[in-house]
Amino acid sequence: xxxxxKYIRNFSIIAHIDHGKSTxxxxxxQYTGTVKERDxxxxxxxxxxxxxxxxxxxxxxxxxxxYKAKDGHTYILNLIDTPGHVDFTYEVSRSLAACEGAIxxxxxxxxxxxxxxxxxxxxxxxxxxxxxxxxKIDLPSARPDEIKKEVEDIIGIDAHEAPLISAKEGLGxxxxxxxxxxxxxxPKGDEDEKLKALIFDSTYDNYKGVVTYVRIFQGTVKPxxxxxxxxxxxxxxxxxxxxxxxxxxxxxxxxxxxxxYICASIKQxxxxxxxxxxxxxENPTDTPLPGYKKAQSMVYCGIYPSEGEKYENxxxxxxxxxxxxxxxxxxxxxxxxLGFGFRxxxxxxxxxxxxxxxxEREYDLGIITTSPSVIYKVVMVDGKEEMIQNPSNLPDLTKxxxxxxxxxxxxxxxxxxxxxxxxxxxxxxxxRMLHMEYVTPQRVLLHYEMPLNEVIYDFFxxxxxxxxGYGSLDYEFLRYEKSHLVKxxxxxxxxxxxxxxxxxxxxxxxQRGRFVAEKLKEVIxxxxxxxxxxxxxxxxxxxxETVKAYRKDVIAKCYGGDISRKKKxxxxxxxxxxRMRQFGSVEVPQEAFTAVLxxxxxx
Amino acid sequence: MKTNRLGLYAHIPFCERKxxxxxxVSFTGKDEKDFKKYIDELLKEIKDxxxxxxxxxxxxxxxxxxSILPSNLMERLLRKAYDSFKLTKDLEVTxxxxxxxxxxxxxxxxxxxxxxxxxxxxxxxxDTILKKLGRIHSKKDVTDSYNLIRKAGFNNxxxxxxxxxxxxxxxxxxESLKExxxxxxxxxxxxxxxxxxxxxxxxxxxxxxxxLPSYDEDVKMYLITGELLSKxxxxxxxxxxYCKGGYASRHNLKYWNMEEYLGLGVSAHSFINGVxxxxxxxxxxxxxxxxxxxxxxxxxYDNISEFIFMGLRKTEGISLKDxxxxxxxxxxxxxxxxxDILKALIDQGxxxxxxxxxxxxxxxxxxxxxxxxxxx
Numbered sequence: 001x002x003x004x005x006k007y008i009r010n011f012s013i014i015a016h017i018d019h020g021k022s023t024x025x026x027x028x029x030q031y032t033g034t035v036k037e038r039d040x041x042x043x044x045x046x047x048x049x050x051x052x053x054x055x056x057x058x059x060x061x062x063x064x065x066x067y068k069a070k071d072g073h074t075y076i077l078n079l080i081d082t083p084g085h086v087d088f089t090y091e092v093s094r095s096l097a098a099c100e101g102a103i104x105x106x107x108x109x110x111x112x113x114x115x116x117x118x119x120x121x122x123x124x125x126x127x128x129x130x131x132x133x134x135x136k137i138d139l140p141s142a143r144p145d146e147i148k149k150e151v152e153d154i155i156g157i158d159a160h161e162a163p164l165i166s167a168k169e170g171l172g173x174x175x176x177x178x179x180x181x182x183x184x185x186x187p188k189g190d191e192d193e194k195l196k197a198l199i200f201d202s203t204y205d206n207y208k209g210v211v212t213y214v215r216i217f218q219g220t221v222k223p224x225x226x227x228x229x230x231x232x233x234x235x236x237x238x239x240x241x242x243x244x245x246x247x248x249x250x251x252x253x254x255x256x257x258x259x260x261y262i263c264a265s266i267k268q269x270x271x272x273x274x275x276x277x278x279x280x281x282e283n284p285t286d287t288p289l290p291g292y293k294k295a296q297s298m299v300y301c302g303i304y305p306s307e308g309e310k311y312e313n314x315x316x317x318x319x320x321x322x323x324x325x326x327x328x329x330x331x332x333x334x335x336x337x338l339g340f341g342f343r344x345x346x347x348x349x350x351x352x353x354x355x356x357x358x359x360e361r362e363y364d365l366g367i368i369t370t371s372p373s374v375i376y377k378v379v380m381v382d383g384k385e386e387m388i389q390n391p392s393n394l395p396d397l398t399k400x401x402x403x404x405x406x407x408x409x410x411x412x413x414x415x416x417x418x419x420x421x422x423x424x425x426x427x428x429x430x431x432r433m434l435h436m437e438y439v440t441p442q443r444v445l446l447h448y449e450m451p452l453n454e455v456i457y458d459f460f461x462x463x464x465x466x467x468x469g470y471g472s473l474d475y476e477f478l479r480y481e482k483s484h485l486v487k488x489x490x491x492x493x494x495x496x497x498x499x500x501x502x503x504x505x506x507x508x509x510x511q512r513g514r515f516v517a518e519k520l521k522e523v524i525x526x527x528x529x530x531x532x533x534x535x536x537x538x539x540x541x542x543x544x545e546t547v548k549a550y551r552k553d554v555i556a557k558c559y560g561g562d563i564s565r566k567k568k569x570x571x572x573x574x575x576x577x578x579r580m581r582q583f584g585s586v587e588v589p590q591e592a593f594t595a596v597l598x599x600x601x602x603x
Numbered sequence: 604m605k606t607n608r609l610g611l612y613a614h615i616p617f618c619e620r621k622x623x624x625x626x627x628v629s630f631t632g633k634d635e636k637d638f639k640k641y642i643d644e645l646l647k648e649i650k651d652x653x654x655x656x657x658x659x660x661x662x663x664x665x666x667x668x669x670s671i672l673p674s675n676l677m678e679r680l681l682r683k684a685y686d687s688f689k690l691t692k693d694l695e696v697t698x699x700x701x702x703x704x705x706x707x708x709x710x711x712x713x714x715x716x717x718x719x720x721x722x723x724x725x726x727x728x729x730d731t732i733l734k735k736l737g738r739i740h741s742k743k744d745v746t747d748s749y750n751l752i753r754k755a756g757f758n759n760x761x762x763x764x765x766x767x768x769x770x771x772x773x774x775x776x777x778e779s780l781k782e783x784x785x786x787x788x789x790x791x792x793x794x795x796x797x798x799x800x801x802x803x804x805x806x807x808x809x810x811x812x813x814x815l816p817s818y819d820e821d822v823k824m825y826l827i828t829g830e831l832l833s834k835x836x837x838x839x840x841x842x843x844x845y846c847k848g849g850y851a852s853r854h855n856l857k858y859w860n861m862e863e864y865l866g867l868g869v870s871a872h873s874f875i876n877g878v879x880x881x882x883x884x885x886x887x888x889x890x891x892x893x894x895x896x897x898x899x900x901x902x903x904y905d906n907i908s909e910f911i912f913m914g915l916r917k918t919e920g921i922s923l924k925d926x927x928x929x930x931x932x933x934x935x936x937x938x939x940x941x942x943d944i945l946k947a948l949i950d951q952g953x954x955x956x957x958x959x960x961x962x963x964x965x966x967x968x969x970x971x972x973x974x975x976x977x978x979x
Contacts (some may be wrong), residue, residue: 548818553972556795556843558916559858560665561872562613563909564879564899570912574976 001192005257009184010078010215011131012096014123015105016113016472020135023167024105024176025063025081031173032065032077034246061258062213063246069181077180078259079366080200080213082119087348090293091327091477094200094275095121097216097291098259101129101184103176104151108134108142108164109378111150111443114413114472119478120155131183132159133176138166154439189256194285195219195227197254197262197278202269204323207241211248215259217289222253226281227264230288230508234271235281236264237563271324295327297345298406299456300389300478301501302333302370303359304341305583308591311340311364317363318342321355328355333390337499337583338368343390349456368581370499370594374452377404377480391501394487396450397538403503404480406452414471416444421466428452430505449478453503488513490520491534495584500596513543516596521545523592527574531586606922607667609657609875610857611647611684614868615669616886619704620637623737626799627885628870629667641869641886642676646683648867648894653687657863663698663854668724670700674712682793690865695853697761698724700752703744720759721752722790722852724725728782729775732768737803742782755767759850766828767821768796769804769813776824777831784835787909789850794843812896822969829965840860842916842968861906877901904929907937908979915975919964920955936960943975954978 005560015021028034065077082088082095096102102123106112123130132151134144144164151159163179165172189196200581201213225238241261242250254260262602266272273295277288305311328351329346342592346352352372359365371391378386378394379401385501388394410431412420418439423433423446431450440444451457488509491501504512513535520533524547535543555566579585618629618636646815662805669677681696697720698713713721717738728732728742740748752760766776783791796815798805807813816824829839837845841859844852857864866882867871869889871879883889883896907930914921926934935942945961948954953967953974967974 001745033974554795554842554968555795555972558842558913559855560866561870561881562860563872563874563913564881567909567912570976571971573972574979575972577976 004255005188006184007073008187008257009068009075009101009180009185010080010100010259011101011180011184012080012082012123012256013105013118014082014092014102015135016107016110016116016118018535019105019107019110019113019166019485021081021105023418024103024135024173025079025132027167028065028077028177029063029246030170031177032067034063034065037081043555048190056096056365056510061336062244064259066244067177067181071181074538074544075181076382077177077546080215080259083097086328087351089118089122090295090347091201091274092119093126093291094198096123096126096128097289098198099126099128100187101180103180103280104132104155105129105135105167106132106145106147106151108136108144109139109302110470111143111147112154112413112439114411114445114474117154117413118474129184130155130157131176131179132157132162132163133172133179134164134169137164138169138171141553142266144359150440150443186238187257189216189218191220191255191257192219193256194216194283195225195278195280196285196289197221198289199229199272199275199276202272202326204269205263208263208265210263210269210272212264212266212272212278213244213259214254214262216256218256219285220253220255220282221262221278221280227233227262228281228284229272229276229278229346230284231276232271232273232354233324234266236266238262238264240345253354260510269323273326293334295329295347296350296391296477297327297329297375298452299346299372299374300343301346301352301372302328302335302341302390303344303356304335304338304368304370304499306366306368313363313365314359315565317359317365318344320359320363325355327351335370335392335499337497338370338581341368345389347458361444367582368499370455370593371502371596373503374406376406376485379404391487391503392498394503398511402482403485405483405485407449407478407481408452408475409453409478410448410450410455410473410475412448412471412473413439414444414467416442418467418471419446421442422446422471424464425462425466426450429457429459430507450475450482451481451486451505452477453505485538488516489536490516491532491536492520492524492583492586492588493531493588494534495586497583497588499593509537510542513537517545519542519595520588520592521547523589525587525589527586604883607657608660609662609688610663610687610854610862610863611659611872612665612854612866612868613680613684614661614866614871615664615666616641616869617666617671617673618668619671619739620737622804623735623803624768624799625668626802635673636674638672640890642672642680644890644894645680645868646963649683649687649776652867655689657688658691658959659684659688660694661854661857662694662696663697663792664718667699668701668704669698670704670709674709678712678716681718684716695720697854699724699854700748701742702748705748705751706756707751707752707860710751710757710880714757719757720761720852721757722761723752723788724761725770725783726765727771728779729771730756732771732775732779734764735770736768743755746786747832749788759790760788761792761832761846761850761852762786762788763792765794765796766824767816769815771816771824773820773827774822777827780831784832784837789848790844790846790852791837793832794845795825825969826965838918839961840918842971856917859916861910862914877906906930911979912975915961915963915978916972918962920960923959923961940979948974948977 013021062080066079068074080098082092083230148159163172163175173383196217197214199212199214203211205211223238223240227238228235240250241254242248242585275292279285302513305314306314327347330342333343334340356369359367373389375387375389380399381401426448431448434447435448436444463473484506485503486506488504489496490503517533517535531547533545534541535555579590616629617633618631620631684947698718699722701724725745726736730742798808832845832867834845839845840851842973863875865875870884871882881896882894923934949956952964955962955964
């Protein structure tokens, strides 16, 4: 180990949503004087409003802290924050790969959750040193001894020295810093060797282009160097290197063991994909760092301009989002019902929700999203295979031999009292239980295999609702499996509305069809004529509802004082109509598209 | 100098009992002392708002049940109104009358006071329906009162009827219409029941205890009305109003033509000098120093949209030339890209454009709300 490396620690914080990761990160920044108190917005690292609101970190932020330890030495602590959701497992794994250790925050009132476990396993895979920390110790319901034992039993690491802290109250922060220095190994790697740097995140800057966040494993990089990205096979010239403190601060070079950023006039984030290895054009390394994966969209949906919104505006916004998010992709598509729009691919359901919300809130766009879909493998009679992610593109049934759907491995942790109801909702969603284990006397880990299309439909909502928020879920793709799938169509006034079509399992078609028909009946306003709503598989109608016709749509009495009131009535009707979508002769409010997707406890 | 025409409206907010469908401002359980107090306040308002700048060509006493007032109070009210404004020679004076609230003496006094038009709140010629509506009169009261009115010498009588009422079949409605036609009033208004918040019917409907005729039945009854009345010599001049010859309601036409009117009394509305004025709705507030609850200066858009949605209520529709004269912009230019919608509405037979006017077809009337909002 080089001398300078002795005083570097590279670490992440892993935790379940709400267990206090961002709050602890903020405290570390504050304690080390990296961010002045008065500059502190609550939770500095979560820099998107949306993230702050939801209490989850979506986009990584990395910061270099400087800490004068009790041993008298000043250490450089590189805090690599990780996104806290199942959709971003790959991104988390690359961030962890950039570290030597990880702080594991466990809520002293709640204990270990499925997602904590998933991230711990990721960290153990990267051979990281795990430093457990018990948070929320100030709460009366904290059970530190019990939870320590839980950590030891479940994760198998020694937790008796775990600092007891309250990130919110700022208690025990110094203990955490000392533990980091004591427990987490310093980085190794020869600064004179051939360059090997891991990209674990990137953002886009209007002036500098793509800013890649890197961990240097060996070698040295400096401005002017010609670099080669080994997976994207692109070559660039370095314009700037530096550290985030937390604002970007340029430096002369980055040496083995360091965490920092590299700018090289890279135009698109997808050219500097997370997990890629940077080396020099001259004197390159032979072997890239392991673990690179291409971004793979698991969930798709259509995004369309709503009434009065311009296609071009949506396109611009999607392009901007894509610049910063290599995992997000889109292409133009046309729906008979919704007109011109885009088919968008996401890592998972949350990823989709985030993008949709950003379009609506950050970009202030009016959009309609269609039912999310997974990718189905359609095997044709002639043996050819087609990957279908838009139900409307399903080929003619007579040409299909069979359809396969993605199956995921789902780990669910729930308090034991809820096991029964969770097994019920899993079974209802075609889940197969592999086994279950008591992680503590109170908590149960259920291992399931489940079709992804059931998970993305309403499983999260159902899980949260049935366990009063205490259930947690982690899932990953397993394989494709042959399945009895059918295309469920919705007809309004006898006309098929393609935007409502979905692919469902045969056994669920009736239930889903009835649910959608009932929901649409609730949200579609009365018209001058009766509107039959039908759910159909091919020619066969499996559910039917009717929107009754208006009693009348004419103001009978209108004179005197009534004028202003009646006019208001018309103005209101006019406003309502603006938010409607016209399908043939039927007007459908935009909320119809989300209403048919919402989890309904009673259904 | 040309003097503007003005309609006067006076609201009498008293009834013997509240009908189950009615949401007009009206109070029950009041006695002559209350009536007197109210008329005193009404006279104060007339005094304050009287003006020589207008020629009043229509005076309308509505309610409530104006015929509940004793003749001396009615006389004070009318004299004050006549004294406070310039009147046209052909002034039309209408009073709303409920059957069984008038007698020979009252009617004679109306005549002598210059009232020349009676609007009867008949609603139905079926006793079961009348009871269901919460009316205090019977079918016999209607014919009796009607005969008294004719005997007193009134030659301009209107009847209000209601259809699409709970428990009313098409046949039953047709019967009421025929009974009305037999009496040969000059004017008939036929209103489809509308549920208004705060009424008994509204509450029962939401509780699920009130069953209304279906949309199809409602439409059928509307069509029957037009056909039957047309055969009997009445023509529809507004969505819900029919008359013989030249007996259209001068007063109500003012609303549909965006002409000026001054509303007096509790909850009355005015439209004057481009301002909409609303009086207080409770007696207590109305008896206070300020009778006006709110005023709103119409914007150009207000004027245009009201001109269109009120004007289209008339069978003759709106005149494109009138529009341009009023708003200094051709209607179709105003519509801009909505001209396509107008075209589609014409193609689909909802709107008729002829002789420089735009009007609803019969089919258009039935969906007039949704059509109007595209044209406003």
